Amino acid sequence: MNRRLARLRAAQALYQMDLTGSEMESAIESVLEDNEKQSEFFTQLVQGTTELKTKIDETISANLEGWTISRMGHVDRAIIRMAMYEMLEVEDIPVNVTFNEAIELAKAFGGEEAGRFVNGVLSKSIETLNLDRKK
Template sequence: MNRRVARLRAVQTLYQLSLVASIEVEQAIENTLSNEEEPNEFYHALVYGTLEKRDEIDGYLSGHLKGYTIDRLGHVDRAIARMSLYEMLYIEDIEMNISLNEAIELAKAFGGQDAGRFMNGVLSNAYDGALKNKK
């Protein structure tokens, strides 16, 4: 599983977890993977890390959603934003621009061109705000 596929599967897993409150993480992972796919360390880091840091990430995102709350975002957009901001802030061996571009591509794939622009603005501003808070 390459990183692009891991990101896609992580978004699908986080989406599923946001819809079905009673599902366990491991079950959501099993439901997301195709028969031949094996989850890798990067995929697990995205899913478990995003869940672990969700409240902190939501705080950063909420401050940069103009006219929205985190709960008003669609489930897919919320999953992409959370996972991507987690990657940008906590996975050090990936350049921020790569993570941002991957998030934009995911948003466009699920929601179209406008979703990509929206994701770019939200994540860029939330990332900058998070860095200022950490100083």
């Protein structure tokens, strides 16, 4: 499983957990295709995002203008949470790569408008946290 697919599957698992309250292991199992093995990166994204959700949500909430985190769409919220985790905790991936991957993932699920929304929230969060996109 490459990193792009891992991000897709992680977003799906996080979405399912958020929407239905599923347990992490159950959500992970349900998003994997037949004969698809979960990668370490996929597991790290789901587990890490889940563990740091409160901290991540505080950062996201502080950077929303005219929105609340509960008003965000489940898919956008899952993608933004995952991207925030990756930018904060996964040191071997440049912030700009994570940023761009999150926007592309949002566009794939929700079109250009979702991509713009994710872009805005992540841009503001990067600025607030002083994360260098070229890191």
